[in-house]
Amino acid sequence: MSAPRYGAEPSKVTRTIILVVVAIVFVTPLAVLAQFALRVGQPNAKGVQAYGFQHFGDIFNPANALTYEPLFQGITNSLVICAITILIVLVLLLPTMILVELKFPHLRRILEFVCIIPITIPSIVLVVGFIPVYSIVAQVFGSSPWTLAFAIGVIVLPYAYRPIAANLAGVDVVTLSEASRSLGAHWGNVLWSVIIPNLRRGILSSVFITVAVVLGEYTIASFLSQNTFQTALALIQQTDPYVSAIFAVFALLLAFAILLIIGRASSFGRGTSRRKARKS
Amino acid sequence: MTAAVTAAPATTTRGVGKLSRRRSAVWLGLTPFAAYVILFLAIPAVLAVGSGFFDDKGAFTFNNLKAFADPNILGDFGATIAVSAVTAVVGAIIGAVICFALLGTKPDGLLRTIVDSASSVLAQFGGVMLAFAFIATIGSQGLITQWLVQAGLTANIFNDFNNNGTLIYQVPGLAVVYLYFQVPLMVLTFMPAMEGLKATWGEANATLGGTRFTYWTRIAMPILAPAFFGSVILLFANSFSSYATAANLIDQGGITPLDIRQQLTSETVLGVQNVAGVLAFGMVVIMIIVMVAYSALERRASRWRR
Known part of the structure; x- marks a missing residue:
């Protein structure tokens, strides 16, 4: 009972x-x-x-190479865009967040506001503005698919910002950096071997969310006429819905598996650290 | 000890002299991100919203706002708001029931991790693929549709909705598909509030002679209300701005994001310029109203979360 x-x-x-x-x-x-x-x-x-499993075989049949070529090209493009977007997060967003935390705490609210804005502006609205911007981008960098990373980086901002911000809030970076500076560490050392390791969890989850958002992005790619995983899926759906279904199922399962592994890994980590804390 | 004391003032004075230059060097550290945000967020946003206010000769005009007088455009705006509102409210209720069912399970447990991961996948990643799944399930040749046909229902809700053909190729059908990313988003956003319910409140209620019914109506619901309505608003914004699913189900217009597609991919048909910009402006106005309401509710909700 x-x-x-x-x-x-x-x-x-x-x-x-x-x-x-x-x-x-x-x-x-x-x-x-x-x-x-x-x-x-x-x-x-x-x-x-x-x-x-006939349709699985079709994918690798050389006779169909031409039909599925956009799909594999789209996946490759998406992975390249993914890598550059992660670079944008790690090289532009992360150092700025740490710098603001250390030197300009009064700017924290403004940075947060800027990073949340893309949620309030629908992608389809941003697309209207991206089209003229990208006519200039194309003159500078050409119209290769990787340039899409600049636009998708903006869409990613709110998702990438939050885990890092949550982690920063839990770590006293000011004290940590002052302590290591007074022990003679150079700024580079402070950043690389003191602050970054403390933010590992936040950085990791924001990278994974970035991957999910980039691989799932459709709106911007389709309007800027770039071939990515999602636009290729939509295209192949017209000619061979079976193959696009196969890739859709695998993409969904893969994303689920990755998130599940991160979730389990972080909960195991939490469990052990709590146990350790109780022992001491 | 003495060495440290004497050394300290020396470094301080050296620091003061360099302070202003150092300070500006540190400011420089903010410029790459600032430049990026201006180029790829501020400029596109201003261009998108502003372009509706210029004619094709580049002169400022309010004339393009006449686009909203077009019954199709206006009707689609209403349909977008209706689909968003219905899926927000229904999604929020279903999502809240799921959160309720998950109360008392271990936050780190396998069940919660599975629910969280599945919710994230559906809420943030699904888009195009959800459209495929629903075409295969309740499309005109979908599995469930064909079951119904074989069961004798040759004209059923899925293949002949409203005497207008297949359900999911119509705007009301979008609501069904949208729920598959609205409910997961609700689970993700509402669960923290639900977990904020403290066990002591339930015990206090019981010692004062309250039942579980009074616990819900007098304690839990009033406390959860701001968070719930905040989530409803977030869900509204989510489906209001979603495009990928609709674009892969409906070829024409029907909701505002699809109207923007039509305007961007074809010539204007309304006799005014930059209709895409006008529609973008209209969407942003709604989103600003929605987000102001959200931040007000969020402030109230966070009171109980400590």
Whole structure:
């Protein structure tokens, strides 16, 4: 018999019913997408559908190389854009956040405001402004896909900012840097071997969120006529919906797996540090 | 000890002399990020919103705002707000029920990590792929649609909604698909508030003779209300600005982001210039109203989160 309940917690039965119903409703379309990717041909006269891995083979069949070329090109482009966007986060955003924390704490609110703005401006609105800006960018850098990283870097700002800011709030960087400076460390040393290691968790999660946002970005790429993973998926969907379904399922599962691993890793980390704290 | 004491003033005076120059050197450290934000955030945002106020000769004009007099444009604006409002409210309620079900589970546990990861994937990554999933599920040849047809319902809700063809290729159908990223976003944003409910409040309620019903109506709901409505606003903004899912389901207009696509990819049909800019301006106005309301509610909600 369970103890009398005072607080907000639901009973075990209620919880199970709610979660099972939600799980079924949310897994259905994704399971159907996976099932769709395994369909072979049309259902026969009795309405029986054949299944197999035929469409997986199609992807690697040299005869189809031309059809799927945009997809592989799009994935490559997205990975390049990903790398440059991460660089923007690590080289532009991160040092600025640390600098503001150390030297200009009164600017913290302004920096936060600037970084949150992209959430309030829909991508489709920014696109209207990006089109004229990119006609100039194209003159300077050419119209290669990697230039898209500048625009996507802006979309990423709010997501990348938050984990680092949360981590910064929990670490007293001012005291840390003063301590290491008084022990004779150079500014480079302070940054590289004192501050950055303390922000590892925040930096790591903002990098992973950046990867997810870049790989999921569709709006800007499609209007600036660049071929990325998402625009390629949308394109292939027109000619070979099975293959785009395969890639969609794999992308979703991969993103889920990555987030799950980060989540488990950080909770294990928290668990051990708490245990250590209790021992001491 | 003495060495340290005598050395200290010396460094301080040397520091003071260099201070202003050093200070400006440190200021320089902010310029790369500032330049980036100005070039790729400030300028595009101003261009997007401002372009609606210029005619094709570059002269300032309010004339383009006439675009909002067009019944299609205005109707689509209303439809966008309606879809966003419906999915925000329904998504928030379903999401809150899920958060309720998750109360009392270990925050670091496997279940919560799975729910969090799945929510992040659906809320931030889904877009185009969700559109595919729904075409395969309840599209005209979708699995569930075909089941219904085989069960004898040749014209069912999915393939003949409102006597107007397939549900998900119409604006009301978008609401169904949008819920698949709205509910996860609600779970992500509302769970921290839900976890802020303290066990002691429940015990206080019980010692004062309250039931679980009074606990919810007199304590939990009033405390959660600002956070709940804040999340509703966030969800509204989320579906108001989403484009990828709709773009892969509907070929024409129907909601404002799709109207912007039409304006950007084809010639103007309304007799005024820069309609895309005008629509962008309209969207930003709504977003500003929504975000001001959000920050007001967020301030109230954070009171209980300490």
